[in-house]
Amino acid sequence: MPALNNTTLYRGRFAPSPSGALHLGSLVAAVGSYVDAKANNGTWLLRIEDLDPPREVAGAADSILRCLEAHGLHWDEEVSYQSQHHQYYQQSLQRLRELQLTYACDCSRKLIQQQGGHYRGYCRHRQVTAKQSSIRFFNHQPVVEFDDEHYGHIQADRAFAEEDFILRRKDGFYAYHLAMVTDDIRQGVTHVVRGADLLQPSACQLSLYRALAASPPYYLHLPVVVSQPGRKLSKQNHAPALNNDCASVNLTRVLTLLNHAVPAELNGADCASILHWAVGNWSRAKLPASYEVLIPKAENS
Numbered sequence: 001m002p003a004l005n006n007t008t009l010y011r012g013r014f015a016p017s018p019s020g021a022l023h024l025g026s027l028v029a030a031v032g033s034y035v036d037a038k039a040n041n042g043t044w045l046l047r048i049e050d051l052d053p054p055r056e057v058a059g060a061a062d063s064i065l066r067c068l069e070a071h072g073l074h075w076d077e078e079v080s081y082q083s084q085h086h087q088y089y090q091q092s093l094q095r096l097r098e099l100q101l102t103y104a105c106d107c108s109r110k111l112i113q114q115q116g117g118h119y120r121g122y123c124r125h126r127q128v129t130a131k132q133s134s135i136r137f138f139n140h141q142p143v144v145e146f147d148d149e150h151y152g153h154i155q156a157d158r159a160f161a162e163e164d165f166i167l168r169r170k171d172g173f174y175a176y177h178l179a180m181v182t183d184d185i186r187q188g189v190t191h192v193v194r195g196a197d198l199l200q201p202s203a204c205q206l207s208l209y210r211a212l213a214a215s216p217p218y219y220l221h222l223p224v225v226v227s228q229p230g231r232k233l234s235k236q237n238h239a240p241a242l243n244n245d246c247a248s249v250n251l252t253r254v255l256t257l258l259n260h261a262v263p264a265e266l267n268g269a270d271c272a273s274i275l276h277w278a279v280g281n282w283s284r285a286k287l288p289a290s291y292e293v294l295i296p297k298a299e300n301s
């Protein structure tokens, strides 16, 4: 990536889904995206990905906002809520339809499992007219490799990258890749910094950028926090919610996990001072080379 200077546009974002409170793993993505943006004189946006009402938890979006504020992570511009932007996802879908890059599919999950778990374009030429059908992306020119600003050149898992993924679900909700890419384009996002669990899906998102003839962002993926190898901290794994009363300790832990240990003289400092230090000392080259970082045992509670 070219060295950034003061005139290079940088618009980054943090985009949590409100399916629960933030935990230490999500704080890594929040802090990493914030500090990388600020270290490059960038703008840092907050987008709530509330696209999937059945999976949302009442009050979670507000709790995420309060948690970020408690940690000194103040976003620029207005918070964007995906639930308020369906018209843009519809426009993207319409554009893809005009390009003949969509088709209806009524395959059940069970059928796809029987075919090996990856969708092989079974309905591409079937002219499905069932009311209960999803809309898939005709992924005929898939992106199968790309560069990550941290992990370098990535060869995507082809079975995954070449799939005709869903754009709009059977239940009528817009799917994750379509909404995310539409928003990142609409909001002028130039840099996507997030957890390495989203490294493979980047290939699908890049295929959408290509289809929509939009310039893709730079990707910078960060190691995922695990409680034991392969076991990501997540809401599903009952990772404890962050305690806002320990915000500066939480920031220090996250920065240590990212190989940016805060110097001893900042022990007990407030969040603003810790973040100020992190922005001034941020180095992508210092990020852990691994895809996972393990939280120390004593902290697994």
Ligand SMILES: [Zn+2]
Residues within 6 Å of the ligand: 104, 105, 106, 107, 121, 122, 123, 124
């Ligand atoms: Zn199908």
